[in-house]
Amino acid sequence: GQQLNQSPQSMFIQEGEDVSMNCTSSSIFNTWLWYKQDPGEGPVLLIALYKAGELTSNGRLTAQFGITRKDSFLNISASIPSDVGIYFCAGQGTYGGSQGNLIFGKGTKLSVKP
């Protein structure tokens, strides 16, 4: 089946640091999505990417849709404590799945440095 490899699995952040995470796939996607999930809640959409090469920002977040359509990265600049949570990438489309059949990565867990 389709799989997304998301890395890193976890990372510790100190306030003010920049953070970077990425997703790769063996399949191409029409759309890449980045979600954040806080404990006990559902995923919240952060950024949607629709075109290969597209670079999109949402406040301190920046994401890119890879040229090959098989990868995407998410950067968070000047992190703050409320950035803590689990970030998921998701791919949509082209592999034969319906529009609602998103393939999710396993998540990158952001925690505060002790």
Place this chain on the structure above:
Amino acid sequence: NAGVMQNPRHLVRRRGQEARLRCSPMKGHSHVYWYRQLPEEGLKFMVYLQKENIIDESGMPKERFSAEFPKEGPSILRIQQVVRGDSAAYFCASSPTVKNSPLHFGNGTRLTVT
């Protein structure tokens, strides 16, 4: 503008009982999706429905699971004769009619089978 509403938030069932999970999509959204999430995992697609129609059920287990989205009322995910392995968080998402529009998720129903 209310988001995707799911209830109950928590559901405890004994093995062999039935579980019924409800989802009301965002206003104006006619596409509903159900996903399952195990601890420390990403979300896995189960089923995609439009009003009165199942569009894609490729992620649904073949037995005991069913879903509907009637003309009136919420979408229902029904699990008959639950087993311990059904314990998970079940998330509903919705989208408007535009193809490849991003999915917006509810806060989920946490099912525990004892």
